[in-house]
Amino acid sequence: MTDIVATDDTLGGAPRIEGRRIGVHHIANRVLDAGEPPEQVAADYDLDIADVYRALVYYYDHAAEMRQIQADRQSVPTELSVVRGPDDIDTTVQSEPDA
Numbered sequence: 838m839t840d841i842v843a844t845d846d847t848l849g850g851a852p853r854i855e856g857r858r859i860g861v862h863h864i865a866n867r868v869l870d871a872g873e874p875p876e877q878v879a880a881d882y883d884l885d886i887a888d889v890y891r892a893l894v895y896y897y898d899h900a901a902e903m904r905q906i907q908a909d910r911q912s913v914p915t916e917l918s919v920v921r922g923p924d925d926i927d928t929t930v931q932s933e934p935d936a
Contacts, residue, residue, distance in 0.1 A: 839857075840891075841853070841855070841861060852906075854884065854888055859882050859884070861892045861896050862896075862910075864882075865893060868889065
């Protein structure tokens with residue numbers, strides 16, 4: 838049986854299965870959002886079924902934290918811009934600097 842851990846250097850600090858790069862949000866997305874059976878998710882990730890359920894318990898026990906993680910993952914950092922179509926592309930040609 839493994840624990841749910843969070844470290845800054847793995848998955849951006851999001852909670853995950855200890856010793857793996859499988860986030861609680863990955864498991865929740867597949868089971869809760871996509872409706873996949875927990876047994877299938879466990880098999881796909883080579884996890885014990887208990888680890889899948891532990892991740893789901895963590896997800897529900899830390900609902901506010903999980904909502905924040907989801908919001909952070911869906912937002913665009915301010916230093917980046919979103920391009921939805923040709924009108925969003927800056928086509929201004931910049932001249933080469935003088936040598």
